[in-house]
Amino acid sequence: MMFASFLLGRLNFDAFKHPVVTEGAAVGMVVGALLTLALVTYFRKWPYLWREWLTTTNHKKIGVMYLIVSTLMLLRGGSDALMMRTQQATSVGSSHGVLSADTFQQVVSAHGTIMIFFVGMGFMFALINLILPLQLGARDVAFPFMNATSFWLFTSGMLLVNLSLVVGDFSTAGWLAYPPLSELQYSPSSGVDYWIWSLQIAGIGSLMSGINFITTILRMRAPGMKLMQMPLFAWSVLGSMSLVAFAFPILTVTLALLALDRTIGTHFFTAGGGANAMMYVNLIWAWGHPEVYILVLPAFGIFSEIVPTFSRKRLFGYTSMVAAIWGIVFLSFTVWLHHFFTMGAGADVNAFFGIATMIIAIPTGVKIFNWLFTMYQGKIRFTSPMIYFMGFVFLFTMGGVTGVMLAVPAIDFQVHNSLFLVAHFHTMIVSGVLFGYFAGLTYWFPKAFGFKLNEALGKAAAYCWIIGFALAFGPLYILGLMGATRRLDHYDASTGWHPLFLVAGFGALVISCGVALQILQIIYSVLTRSWHRDLTGDPWNGRTLEWATASPPPFYNFAVLPLVRERDDFWASKQLAKPSNVQPKYEPFLELKSTGAPIIIAGFAFVFGFGIIWHIWWLVAVGFVGIIATLIARTGNDDAERVVSVAEIKKVEAEIVARMEHV
Amino acid sequence: MSELAETAVLHEERRHSDDKTMFGFWTYIMTDCVLFASLFATYAVLHNNTFGGPSGRTLFSLPYVLVETLALLTSSFTCGLAVLAAQRGFKKQVLFWFALTALLGLVFLGMELHEFHDFVAQGASWRRSGFLSAFFTLVGTHGAHITAGLIWMITMMTQVARRGLTRGTLRRLQLLGLFWHFLDIVWIFIFTIVYLQGVSL
């Protein structure tokens, strides 16, 4: 018995017993994973996978891997959303729906966690990885090794969240796990520990990415590119990553303190013991509010690229746009208290934070008007990224307006924690963040993969998303005013909420159609890729440097680093249109070799996390020592780089030319 | 392109790469500052929540902590000498000064652990109160950083002993020096805010 508890900690057979719904999902996931592994083995793709992907340090491949993981997580988080909608559409009066209260609360918590950390952050890092170095005219990010480590830590966190479906359960304390509910006393199972450690591991990856991209932008721009000549996407990433650098350490601390409470019995946020649970709420929002802007700023940046390109016009009010980004970055740290006006702080404090919150609407509004004036007197092509942009303008304006309403403390007292609030932040995050990323993915897809996505399916998907969103979340605004609070697994028939929940459920189905169309779009476009290959490297008549190289770009991005003289330099050079016959002067450069260390470190981190969650201390030690040993071994490797010679560059360039002529 | 020109180009790139690493490390230090700031804020909120348990006034012994502090401050000085020696290329001096730094670091860490052990033996463990939770976590996080620094230092000493002062080791030594000085500064804050104020309040 002693030995078993040493060997397995608190893990036992009960951890594998689940309700039917969870069991189904778990079996499906495990079978899917095994099938994938079997297929890879059958086709003997392991060496290829290991060499080209699992050990890569190239930012474009890392971007693609982020994209794959986030897409899978979008499906997971989306299924959670569908289950929630199903439950709330059916669990009324004497009927108790399809999920138990416990399962429902797990689903709610998982949905929020996954959508923010593994879909939002994932798509964001996918796009930054794919495009940022290209836009800056750089060969890679500042620290490619750290970049790969960030990605694999992100994946480790993702695996832990999903493992909770199979072994044990997930947190039932909501996506931000407020104590004391999330403390051991009230949530004794391993669920909250899964939440803590998956976020901690992924979060440290994000923090490293933040440092990485800040350095990339400030130290790796193409020769001649001044800060005020950078594309707006790069500016927004700089803003977003600065927020990561300042906010994520707070998350690290907050999670660590909660973990200490749960694991070694400290009193930070417990009920009693001289602890202060409200401190958790302050800390988590001191990270949580900036987090929203971490996600939305890059989406703003994407719109600032898409609108000028598809309007064939320079971005209106560049300086205003940059100022607005930094205004938002600064203000985002001054508003966290608006998440808990109802805590009983004094009127002065509430009023201060309410007003600070409203002020953010000013720079955000300026951005909207600048985009609209970029379109004004332009030649607008309504491609699917532009459809997303239009959906964004309509919905985001609504969301902004309800946000200003919520910023008035006296209004917040009546709608706080109600579905009105849920509808508000989904409006911001779906239309602001997701639509932005979808637009960006469609826009940059040909750059990353060498062929365009099918436009008809893309537009249909966009319309489904926009209409579905209005149907799914419009009713929630009303439901909030009707007194419906968030995270209810059941409600009384006398409330009169049922019809609106049914409409919301229908809206969720329409969004699902949108997702199905997106999947169809990708499959169809891959199958018919020979019809719409991008041979020019510039399929949309773009303005920024990423379009100046081939699609997909060679591993070094640019054979000769471009010399930048002005904003939208690539567009300007196209207007001059003087074909140069001068043979480019190639120079050798250094490239980081592939390395297995990042995936090994992340593997140990996974083991470490799993050990702590289940109190298997020897496993914790293995994971910890493993990470340290791998790092030490890595720093001892002075042979990490290789020289890419002029001859090799010439060879790759010749292949690109041949590829274009061949097709 | 001639071989000579090629080497020049690569040399320039390597120099730029060192510059990048330095910049990135400074950014990391800044994030670590935010981390410590959060812990200090936590301590500030909880430092009166003794929940009937002992307070800093009854627990802390200033002379003891002063010795601890002096050990760490001296180690920062010797660490500076080590980095200076590295820049001049004196391998043996580097090893000597780093050995001294590591020794002083160990003294500091040992004293801290002894203090912790002492508190726990008195029934003042991190489970006792919010104040003690915050104390152990803040001081302990600094201690964990020191431990990481020591592991790093020993790794670097082995590398220097085996390979000498190459471009790679030199760069890492500089980062290590920066890290060690940073921990020193954090400790000064801990000394002032936790110990000095804890005793006087």
Add this chain to the structure above:
Amino acid sequence: MRGSRRKLILLLLPVVVLVVVAVWYLSRTNIPVMEPAGQIGAKERNLIWMGVGLSVLVVIPVYVMTIAIALKYNERNHRTKKIQYSPDWDRSRLFEGLWWGIPIVIIGILSVITWCSSHSLDPYRPLDATVRPVTLEVVALDWKWLFIYPQQNVASVNMLEVPENTPINFDITSDTVMNSFWIPQLGSQIYAMPGMSTQLHLEANKLGTFAGSSANISGVGFAHMTFTTKSVSAADFNKWLAHAHASQHSLDTASYNQLAQPTIGHAVTYYSSVQPGLYNELVVKYMTPAQQGQVQLQ
């Protein structure tokens, strides 16, 4: 142009139909927050309408501008007729000044409203009263609400009965995890937290029965943490008190500890007397180490 106009009508038609259906549906639905029964709720409802009004001022111009620009500068139109195209026009002091300036003015106005309403509707501010206010001590438990009437020396579970047109001074705490105390038709909600006592001042200005609930997730029985609020005449309130006083239960340490055990869907219960100082004991027990003979730390 004609093509896109037809498209626009096709797009707008379902939207208009939807809005009409929604308005028709909502007009015959009870929306508690918008149909308040107390002065605080009424003021907050007015603020919401004001918010909606100001929003319309912002939203309508943005929508009209967006649609107009999108229709006019569509690439297709450039082929058929002469439309201004200025690819390099990227700044204008006037326009940028306008959209920095106008929002600043709007937010400025809203800030004044926010400042004033935050103070006048501060949950901690006692209401002006001509009659003696009723004091109520509210304790959130797993998963039910305990209401203690210290002046009347009675208590009830999941049933809050208050006299009409009388200010009610709530003291709110929790003897479990954090909850939020919310009666939408009366107004403001506020958190119920262990070891802390928050205040709320409300008044029912209409007779009626209103739903109340916890707005913050608190565990497996959270959805069932609902209670009934009844606003009654002074005479009926006294009758209710007499009824409660007739209850055979009394609330002392033992029966409280019994009550504090987790239950879902706890029946309405009355207590004819309450141990003096119970509420304070519940708050204080989280702030100091346990002593003998106290209510148990849950």
